[in-house]
Amino acid sequence: MSVLIYTENAEGKFKKSIFEAVSYARAIADQANTSLVAISIGNVNADQLSALGKYGADKVLNVSNDKLKNFINQAYASVIAEAAKKENANIVVLSNSFSGRGLAPRIGAKLEAGVADGAVSLPEISGDKFTVKKTAFSGKAFATVQLTSPNKVIALTPNSYQVVEKQAAGKVEDFTVENKESDFKAMIKEIVRSTDKVSLPDAEIVVSGGRGLKGPENWGMIEELANLLGAATACSKPVSDAGWRPHSEHVGQTGIAVSPNLYIAIGISGAIQHLAGISSSKVIVVINKDPEAPFFKVADYGIVGDAFEVVPKLITAVKEYKASA
Amino acid sequence: MKILVCISNVPDTTTKITFTDNNTQFNTNGVQFILNPYDEIALSRAIELVEGGKGTVTAINVGEVNTEATIRKALAIGADDAVRVNAKPHDAWFVACQVAQYAKQNAFDLILTGRESIDYNGSKVAGMLGELLDIPSVSIIKKLDVEGDKGTVEREIEGGKEVLVIPFPFVAGTAEGVAEPKIPNMRGIMSARTKPLNVIDAVEVKTFSEIISYETPAPRGQVKLVQADESGKLITLLHTEARVI
Numbered sequence: 001m002s003v004l005i006y007t008e009n010a011e012g013k014f015k016k017s018i019f020e021a022v023s024y025a026r027a028i029a030d031q032a033n034t035s036l037v038a039i040s041i042g043n044v045n046a047d048q049l050s051a052l053g054k055y056g057a058d059k060v061l062n063v064s065n066d067k068l069k070n071f072i073n074q075a076y077a078s079v080i081a082e083a084a085k086k087e088n089a090n091i092v093v094l095s096n097s098f099s100g101r102g103l104a105p106r107i108g109a110k111l112e113a114g115v116a117d118g119a120v121s122l123p124e125i126s127g128d129k130f131t132v133k134k135t136a137f138s139g140k141a142f143a144t145v146q147l148t149s150p151n152k153v154i155a156l157t158p159n160s161y162q163v164v165e166k167q168a169a170g171k172v173e174d175f176t177v178e179n180k181e182s183d184f185k186a187m188i189k190e191i192v193r194s195t196d197k198v199s200l201p202d203a204e205i206v207v208s209g210g211r212g213l214k215g216p217e218n219w220g221m222i223e224e225l226a227n228l229l230g231a232a233t234a235c236s237k238p239v240s241d242a243g244w245r246p247h248s249e250h251v252g253q254t255g256i257a258v259s260p261n262l263y264i265a266i267g268i269s270g271a272i273q274h275l276a277g278i279s280s281s282k283v284i285v286v287i288n289k290d291p292e293a294p295f296f297k298v299a300d301y302g303i304v305g306d307a308f309e310v311v312p313k314l315i316t317a318v319k320e321y322k323a324s325a
Numbered sequence: 326m327k328i329l330v331c332i333s334n335v336p337d338t339t340t341k342i343t344f345t346d347n348n349t350q351f352n353t354n355g356v357q358f359i360l361n362p363y364d365e366i367a368l369s370r371a372i373e374l375v376e377g378g379k380g381t382v383t384a385i386n387v388g389e390v391n392t393e394a395t396i397r398k399a400l401a402i403g404a405d406d407a408v409r410v411n412a413k414p415h416d417a418w419f420v421a422c423q424v425a426q427y428a429k430q431n432a433f434d435l436i437l438t439g440r441e442s443i444d445y446n447g448s449k450v451a452g453m454l455g456e457l458l459d460i461p462s463v464s465i466i467k468k469l470d471v472e473g474d475k476g477t478v479e480r481e482i483e484g485g486k487e488v489l490v491i492p493f494p495f496v497a498g499t500a501e502g503v504a505e506p507k508i509p510n511m512r513g514i515m516s517a518r519t520k521p522l523n524v525i526d527a528v529e530v531k532t533f534s535e536i537i538s539y540e541t542p543a544p545r546g547q548v549k550l551v552q553a554d555e556s557g558k559l560i561t562l563l564h565t566e567a568r569v570i
């Protein structure tokens with residue numbers, strides 16, 4: 001028995017959400033008193049691979065071949081499922097990223113495993129009973145799901161488990177799998193990734209704007225505040241529906257669910273659909289000129305005031321704080 | 326071109342979520358059920374793609390008789406026919422196995438699902454279907470175009486996008502951006518009553534997961550207000566008290 005963690009890379013680098021997932025998988029391996037094997041697919045350098053040991057991987061399987069350089073859902077799922085079989089891993093852990101959401105169900109189907117997507121805490125294991133808490137109803141609730149199959153797949157929600165560092169280095173081994181030709185039917189035509197912006201799903205701080213900002217031309221101060229804080233920018237549904245901001249920034253029940261350490265809502269009233277997408281944020285700040293805005297009821301900190309007066313003051317304060325830090 | 330769209334029946338987005346029976350059952354009392362918003366996007370795009378006699382759209386739902394209002398809505402929006410697999414949708418694996426069974430018997434070029442249902446948010450049916458049918462699947466797409474026997478999709482990735490060309494047949498989970506949800510017109514609503522809605526029996530499936538309880542997020546404490554003219558103090562509080570910056 002062992003636990004297998006798939007360590008997804010972006011342009012050859014691992015993100016914090018992956019270190020969280022490795023730490024999480026390590027804790028599961030400890031619960032089950034077994035070892036943790038990591039698998040990396042694509043071109044990641046040896047230093048980065050062995051550094052996974054720091055987060056608890058006993059061994060790192062490195063799959064590096066040209067056909068698997070970029071993410072192909074079907075092919076990657078085959079490789080990970082094969083690795084699970086070879087390593088006798090009965091639990092496969094992934095990050096619940098965009099790619100992870102494509103992989104988890106395919107791996108689950110291949111291994112006849114129950115799949116817990118969007119996990120938010122460590123499993124509880126007592127005897128044969130294996131349960132995991134996951135988000136449900138788009139963040140309005142949590143469900144505890146029992147995985148009843150011998151094999152299990154768990155996809156961890158980013159920002160829901162602390163990174164744990166240890167003094168260790170993982171042993172890196174090359175790993176090869178013969179993929180079926182039919183695994184490569186999907187062809188990648190183009191990849192566009194902006195590396196200068198913080199990506200919303202795994203951002204630790206999110207600065208979000210709503211209709212109270214009156215128009216897309218007023219987003220400059222939102223972006224400036226976000227840049228200063230190292231935050232991602234987001235928006236409410238009416239804003240993306242109006243085309244002020246792209247759909248990829250829409251946070252809420254029918255958009256993206258986020259769980260940052262800090263969510264700053266500016267000019268957003270706090271409709272139930274929006275609150276669903278942000279309810280697992282650790283600290284919520286609300287800035288709204290309407291003291292009756294429902295958002296204040298779920299906020300930790302609030303400022304009742306006009307965004308056009310408050311946000312510039314915040315920008316000045318962050319600059320001062322950064323200068324003194 | 327034959328397109329199959331998987332639809333689910335979910336609580337309306339404005340629903341306040343509560344539970345009964347010692348937090349083991351979702352309280353459906355007074356809850357209005359709707360066509361899952363992401364499935365509505367899938368369906369709307371499917372209808373656009375076959376416009377002008379270029380193919381057919383079949384909607385499939387795994388559910389008991391109470392989901393028929395939602396299925397009729399899909400027909401009113403413009404699906405040509407619909408299938409209801411008569412069973413409680415136990416989990417994603419159960420649903421995927423039912424849809425796969427139907428898809429094997431009725432060859433489709435394209436199978437669309439919403440990126441996730443807004444009740445259990447699994448994003449799993451598309452991938453499981455892909456695996457069961459041994460065809461490509463792409464989980465969250467923002468754009469879908471078709472040319473000949475291939476589809477071009479734009480997939481969301483952290484901080485960007487990826488464009489893929491995939492030969493038919495394949496499965497895709499649609500998100501916002503793929504299409505504007507179509508609103509049924511009067512003619513659609515009238516014709517939906519007479520469009521075929523076939524009810525079929527479920528196949529037996531060994532399931533691997535079970536929801537055993539629910540909880541709602543812990544309530545937050547009282548909001549701490551900072552005066553607007555002293556807004557800068559908020560940054561100090563976030564640093565020294567909340568310790569998040």
